[in-house]
Amino acid sequence: MRTRFAPSPTGLLHLGHAFAAGFAQREAAQAGGEFLVRLEDIDGTRNRPEYETAIFEDLAWLGLSWQEPVRKQSEHFDDYRAALTKLEAQDLLYPCFCTRKEIQAEIASAGQAPQGPDGPLYPGTCRSRSLAERADHIASGAPYALRLDVEKARRNVGHPLHWRDLAHGEFEAQPQLFGDVVLARKETPASYHLAVVVDDALQGIALVTRGEDLLPATHLHRLLQELLTLPVPEWKHHRLITNEHGKRLAKRDDARSIRSLRESGWTAERVWEAVGFRER
Numbered sequence: 001m002r003t004r005f006a007p008s009p010t011g012l013l014h015l016g017h018a019f020a021a022g023f024a025q026r027e028a029a030q031a032g033g034e035f036l037v038r039l040e041d042i043d044g045t046r047n048r049p050e051y052e053t054a055i056f057e058d059l060a061w062l063g064l065s066w067q068e069p070v071r072k073q074s075e076h077f078d079d080y081r082a083a084l085t086k087l088e089a090q091d092l093l094y095p096c097f098c099t100r101k102e103i104q105a106e107i108a109s110a111g112q113a114p115q116g117p118d119g120p121l122y123p124g125t126c127r128s129r130s131l132a133e134r135a136d137h138i139a140s141g142a143p144y145a146l147r148l149d150v151e152k153a154r155r156n157v158g159h160p161l162h163w164r165d166l167a168h169g170e171f172e173a174q175p176q177l178f179g180d181v182v183l184a185r186k187e188t189p190a191s192y193h194l195a196v197v198v199d200d201a202l203q204g205i206a207l208v209t210r211g212e213d214l215l216p217a218t219h220l221h222r223l224l225q226e227l228l229t230l231p232v233p234e235w236k237h238h239r240l241i242t243n244e245h246g247k248r249l250a251k252r253d254d255a256r257s258i259r260s261l262r263e264s265g266w267t268a269e270r271v272w273e274a275v276g277f278r279e280r
């Protein structure tokens with residue numbers, strides 16, 4: 001039984017991360033399992049090596065220990081490429097040449113667009129391009145993203161998919177919530193959704209713990225697991241730590257970073273108390 005804490009090195013850890021890490025570690029400990037840390041550092045433009053170092057220092061200061069080696073997503077693009085190839089072989093991906101602006105304009109001219117968890121859904125402009133048109137665009141050197149044809153994927157699967165959250169119960173997967181998601185871009189050859197599903201399987205994560213903000217994403221992850229014939233873990237989405245105004249903590253709130261709390265005299269014990277872990 002393995003759990004993981006999977007931060008992105010794009011900022012300093014805050015109380016919300018301490019809670020997420022402590023939660024994953026506690027679930028593993030209670031089951032006599034292993035706790036892993038994974039660096040989700042695919043977005044090369046936002047990662048900083050100093051944040052990476054800070055993550056390990058802060059987790060150690062909090063008293064956590066984890067299984068080595070730590071998996072760094074940026075070192076495993078081959079694995080994500082192999083997953084894309086598998087989806088391509090099922091003819092479930094299509095190149096999308098739309099810029100963000102073009103998508104916005106398309107949505108504006110349509111008057112409205114169905115909303116997904118991450119905003120308005122992609123209107124599907126590039127889904128219906130002919131093979132010749134696609135080839136021409138690609139040959140011209142136009143940058144493109146790879147999108148999943150989610151309805152076709154659901155049709156191919158042919159039956160409803162289910163997943164289980166130990167805190168929230170059984171769900172029938174609704175991957176169409178996200179529309180035709182981008183699974184790869186030129187600058188970032190694997191999206192969060194693709195990489196997380198591949199990694200959790202490769203690392204043998206039996207229980208995926210993460211914040212409730214990511215619960216909708218699990219609907220899509222369940223479909224990707226099915227398409228890629230990956231094992232299906234269980235999930236436990238946990239509450240989010242909020243600030244005094246009830247707002248979810250964000251990396252921008254530097255004042256609440258573990259580091260700054262520590263510099264202002266907090267002990268690790270006090271951090272655990274602040275996030276509601278009474279006895280550790």
Ligand code: GLU
Pocket residue numbers: 005006007008040196209210214
């Ligand atoms: N890297 C993600 C985050 O920082 C973690 C997502 C996950 O645990 O699946 O929110």
